[in-house]
Amino acid sequence: MSLTGSLIPDNEITIAGTIHYFARQFGVELGEQVNSHLIENASPSWFATLKADRRAAGLPTYDDFRDSRFLLKEALDTNGIVHFGVKGFDNEWRIIATPLRRKLNAWFHGSLEPSLSTFLQLTEGLRFLAERSGLPVYKQLVASVNRARQIEAGSFKEAIAETLPSPTPSDAEFAAKLAEKQAEIVKRPPVGAEWLGSKGTRKIVISKIMNDVTENGASIRAKLGSNPQEVIDSWLRYYPNGGEAKVADDGAVMGFRLGQAYLIGWLGQDPIFSQAPHQNQSTVLGFALPYEYIFTHNDVRDLSSGKLLSVDAVEDPKRVIEALGVALEEGEFFSATAYGELISQAEFEENRLITTVHKNIWFKGHLPG
Amino acid sequence: MKQMIVNRCTIEFIDGESSIVDKPMSVHKEAPPEQAGLVNKFRVTTTDDLDFVFGLVAWPQARPEVRSIEFVDGLSKYERLKGAGRLSFIEVGVDRWLGEINAMKVNTKPYPTLCRPSAEELDYLAGGSFESLMHSHGVLKVGTREALVGDTSRERNSPAILVKAGDVQAVAAAFAVTRVMAIMYELGQKP
Numbered sequence: 431m432s433l434t435g436s437l438i439p440d441n442e443i444t445i446a447g448t449i450h451y452f453a454r455q456f457g458v459e460l461g462e463q464v465n466s467h468l469i470e471n472a473s474p475s476w477f478a479t480l481k482a483d484r485r486a487a488g489l490p491t492y493d494d495f496r497d498s499r500f501l502l503k504e505a506l507d508t509n510g511i512v513h514f515g516v517k518g519f520d521n522e523w524r525i526i527a528t529p530l531r532r533k534l535n536a537w538f539h540g541s542l543e544p545s546l547s548t549f550l551q552l553t554e555g556l557r558f559l560a561e562r563s564g565l566p567v568y569k570q571l572v573a574s575v576n577r578a579r580q581i582e583a584g585s586f587k588e589a590i591a592e593t594l595p596s597p598t599p600s601d602a603e604f605a606a607k608l609a610e611k612q613a614e615i616v617k618r619p620p621v622g623a624e625w626l627g628s629k630g631t632r633k634i635v636i637s638k639i640m641n642d643v644t645e646n647g648a649s650i651r652a653k654l655g656s657n658p659q660e661v662i663d664s665w666l667r668y669y670p671n672g673g674e675a676k677v678a679d680d681g682a683v684m685g686f687r688l689g690q691a692y693l694i695g696w697l698g699q700d701p702i703f704s705q706a707p708h709q710n711q712s713t714v715l716g717f718a719l720p721y722e723y724i725f726t727h728n729d730v731r732d733l734s735s736g737k738l739l740s741v742d743a744v745e746d747p748k749r750v751i752e753a754l755g756v757a758l759e760e761g762e763f764f765s766a767t768a769y770g771e772l773i774s775q776a777e778f779e780e781n782r783l784i785t786t787v788h789k790n791i792w793f794k795g796h797l798p799g
Numbered sequence: 800m801k802q803m804i805v806n807r808c809t810i811e812f813i814d815g816e817s818s819i820v821d822k823p824m825s826v827h828k829e830a831p832p833e834q835a836g837l838v839n840k841f842r843v844t845t846t847d848d849l850d851f852v853f854g855l856v857a858w859p860q861a862r863p864e865v866r867s868i869e870f871v872d873g874l875s876k877y878e879r880l881k882g883a884g885r886l887s888f889i890e891v892g893v894d895r896w897l898g899e900i901n902a903m904k905v906n907t908k909p910y911p912t913l914c915r916p917s918a919e920e921l922d923y924l925a926g927g928s929f930e931s932l933m934h935s936h937g938v939l940k941v942g943t944r945e946a947l948v949g950d951t952s953r954e955r956n957s958p959a960i961l962v963k964a965g966d967v968q969a970v971a972a973a974f975a976v977t978r979v980m981a982i983m984y985e986l987g988q989k990p
Contacts, residue, residue: 629848670990674874686847686874689807689983 446544446605451597453498456556459565461496464515502531518562530555536718539781543717544608549578570595620769622668622799625691630678638672668694668799714781716767727760732793744790753785805975806926813840823861824885830860839967843979849873855967862887865974884978900958902977905987924980936972
């Protein structure tokens with residue numbers, strides 16, 4: 431992959447590769463800084479000791495002191511020693527690093543969309559910390575952030591070649607994986623999203639007043655699976671008045687609302703949620719929505735609006751809160767994808783799918799439909 | 800063939816006049832109920848796959864009107880326009896037509912019928928300012944019947960448009976908004 435070209439907003443591979451490069455390079459430079467300082471002022475075996483302590487406590491251990499996630503997590507631990515090795519570490523550094531750590535985690539788990547907005551969120555945080563800590567990558571970060579801002583404002587001209595980063599094959603590999611994921615989303619977006627691609631030819635009628643689904647005038651209720659009522663209810667959730675709908679070859683059901691085609695559900699098993707990676711709950715299909723949620727023991731709070739799920743949701747979210755209660759500690763952050771996947775992201779562990787939600791048991795306007 | 804876009808409708812004007820023999824909606828006094836007219840056809844296609852041909856019919860002894868010609872394909876809700884939703888015009892002076900603006904709306908009946916729309920509803924159906932949209936397609940004036948032609952009858956406050964006689968583009972734009980878009984948006988229907 432080459433970054434000698436411009437960072438253009440619709441080139442996800444370039445964006446993803448550049449973010450990966452900066453996150454990695456930031457870790458390498460900060461890690462070396464911390465390591466030098468701690469070897470000299472604490473112990474030559476500080477990292478080995480830290481690993482051993484974590485192992486003894488039953489916590490996951492770190493492989494590399496130059497991993498940016500390790501550095502941010504440990505630097506934010508006031509009882510730890512890493513922050514002593516960070517040049518310019520102060521309260522402001524901590525304030526910027528706290529949300530950046532969560533975002534970097536999500537990034538490395540592949541749950542952030544490789545968009546210009548994600549790019550700016552991450553690189554602006556990295557730029558601030560790199561400047562405070564005097565890291566050489568700061569200069570490249572400034573150039574890239576400025577370039578991205580210009581692209582966002584529509585005033586971008588030629589990139590300055592000498593300030594562009596040099597990504598490695600690992601950056602490119604990571605970027606390609608994200609691009610693959612994005613292609614899958616385009617192929618079959620979440621329920622409630624606008625329909626993409628060719629329309630199905632099989633025609634069914636979802637009747638709200640008859641509480642039935644017909645094809646050529648005959649009921650197909652019995653063919654809707656083990657719980658036909660649940661299927662009808664789920665379709666009507668995204669297609670409130672019912673009416674004619676079309677079914678694609680893979681079972682995706684499309685209906686029109688206000689003249690626009692939407693995916694309203696699936697006839698038969700949802701092939702996306704039934705595929706193997708999802709069953710082991712380690713792979714998420716969608717990218718994280720631009721919201722952060724905190725579990726409050728008996729409710730969920732959306733950090734951006736301050737709203738509580740129990741107040742905002744259209745339907746009773748009791749079963750969601752119960753599922754969250756099993757998986758999360760009080761005060762734990764988590765995120766959601768447009769597919770309604772609620773995911774917990776612990777450091778150095780795979781994404782954990784907690785449960786799935788539909789739009790009526792989640793915050794209004796957060797999920798498609 | 801000329802095309803134009805009206806919110807989520809594409810209107811394609813079919814070249815040439817065709818003859819039609821049928822019963823006009825508003826025949827002149829003592830005129831025969833069945834007449835031979837001339838029709839200028841236009842096809843309306845929509846983002847939800849409707850393909851419907853309508854026509855502006857000039858009758859010898861009846862008011863000009865827009866009516867259904869052929870429902871080619873589309874959601875069944877649009878079939879209502881096969882038999883309802885005609886838009887007729889009153890000839891005013893030498894070369895002006897006055898059309899009352901009603902929209903297909905679910906109101907007192909469980910299916911859409913022509914009802915007087917509010918200004919907000921018209922803007923909603925037009926996807927912006929109804930008045931601006933109408934002007935952009937050649938409608939001369941938008942207002943009440945009283946404002947447009949000095950009507951003093953009990954219909955004087957009804958919303959209306961004034962078009963150049965025979966201006967099929969202006970007529971088709973008003974028809975698309977108040978009939979096709981109203982059916983598409985299921986105006987008046989509660990979820």
